[in-house]
Amino acid sequence: MNREDVKNADEDHRVRVARQRRSRTRTRLLEAVLATCAARLNQDLPTVDDVIAEADVSRATFYKYFNSVEEAIRVYGHMLMEEMFRSLVTLFTPQDDELSRIVTAIQLFLMRSVIDPQWGAFLSRTAHLARETILVDRIVDYVETARGKGVLNVQAPLPASSMIIGTVLEAVRHISRTNLRSRTYVDGITAMLLHGLGVEQAVAEDLIRSRTIYIRGLAPDRLSWWSDPWARMPEDRSETRNS
Numbered sequence: 001m002n003r004e005d006v007k008n009a010d011e012d013h014r015v016r017v018a019r020q021r022r023s024r025t026r027t028r029l030l031e032a033v034l035a036t037c038a039a040r041l042n043q044d045l046p047t048v049d050d051v052i053a054e055a056d057v058s059r060a061t062f063y064k065y066f067n068s069v070e071e072a073i074r075v076y077g078h079m080l081m082e083e084m085f086r087s088l089v090t091l092f093t094p095q096d097d098e099l100s101r102i103v104t105a106i107q108l109f110l111m112r113s114v115i116d117p118q119w120g121a122f123l124s125r126t127a128h129l130a131r132e133t134i135l136v137d138r139i140v141d142y143v144e145t146a147r148g149k150g151v152l153n154v155q156a157p158l159p160a161s162s163m164i165i166g167t168v169l170e171a172v173r174h175i176s177r178t179n180l181r182s183r184t185y186v187d188g189i190t191a192m193l194l195h196g197l198g199v200e201q202a203v204a205e206d207l208i209r210s211r212t213i214y215i216r217g218l219a220p221d222r223l224s225w226w227s228d229p230w231a232r233m234p235e236d237r238s239e240t241r242n243s
Contacts, residue, residue: 026065028055030076037073038121038176045069077126078133080119083225084109085135090222091215098142099151099199103211105139106168106193110186111215113172114229120176124169139164143197153198164193183230187212 032055036046048069052062066072088105096104113120143164144157154160171189174180187208194204219226 025057025061029057029062029065030072030079031055033069033072033076034118034122037125038118040125045073073126076122080123081133081135084112085133085138087223087225088135091218097151098146098149099207100211102139102142102146102164102197103190103194103207104215105135106164106190107186107208107211107215109168110171110175110189111229112225113175114181114186115227116225117176117179120172124173124176136161136165151199160197163196167193181229183212186229 029051032051033046036050036054040046040050046069048059048062051069051072052059055062066075088101088108091104091108092101113123140157140161143152143154143160146152147154147157147160152160167189171185175185190208191201191204194207195201199207216228220228
């Protein structure tokens with residue numbers, strides 16, 4: 001390797017190290033936004049001072065990456081929704097019908113809030129699930145297609161989708177605030193939504209049971225954030241004993 005090659009290699013190394021350092025700092029700030037938002041459920045949004053104290057960085061460092069806490073929240077919320085969309089796509093198969101995909105989405109959001117209450121607190125606090133994202137668009141599409149096939153008994157797909165999203169957000173909020181770890185609650189919310197969509201009780205129960213088994217069997221090998229929400233506790237534990 002000649003002198004010029006060595007010089008270029010050194011420059012490439014410095015660029016790579018600087019890029020990695022910036023990425024770590026940005027991730028650190030976003031994780032601080034998550035932690036401070038989750039810790040202030042009944043208060044105003046965190047300030048820049050709250051975030052930099054949590055991240056242990058300077059105010060100048062924060063403003064190198066974000067113009068405001070609100071911008072950082074939008075960025076992180078969008079990242080979380082993209083991650084959950086990718087998680088669902090990873091679990092879906094071409095054989096899954098629309099109703100199975102709806103149930104998988106409901107169950108996965110509720111399970112993750114049990115696994116990571118801080119994640120659930122941030123999501124419910126910022127309501128990113130209720131915003132226009134590809135995930136929300138897909139839910140609307142699934143409801144509309146299932147309605148067209150006669151699988152769902154709803155008058156219009158958009159109100160039905162709003163019911164799903166609103167109920168899931170409220171359930172995520174309840175789980176994160178109470179540290180509720182009850183499978184009975186998660187299955188009950190899913191069953192209530194399916195009944196509201198016109199799915200018969202027996203069909204709903206079978207679908208919830210089969211999709212829960214499917215998720216818990218496949219997720220450990222496919223989702224980096226996954227840990228089984230009920231692996232270390234009795235699954236028939238009631239809501240009142242966990243709240």
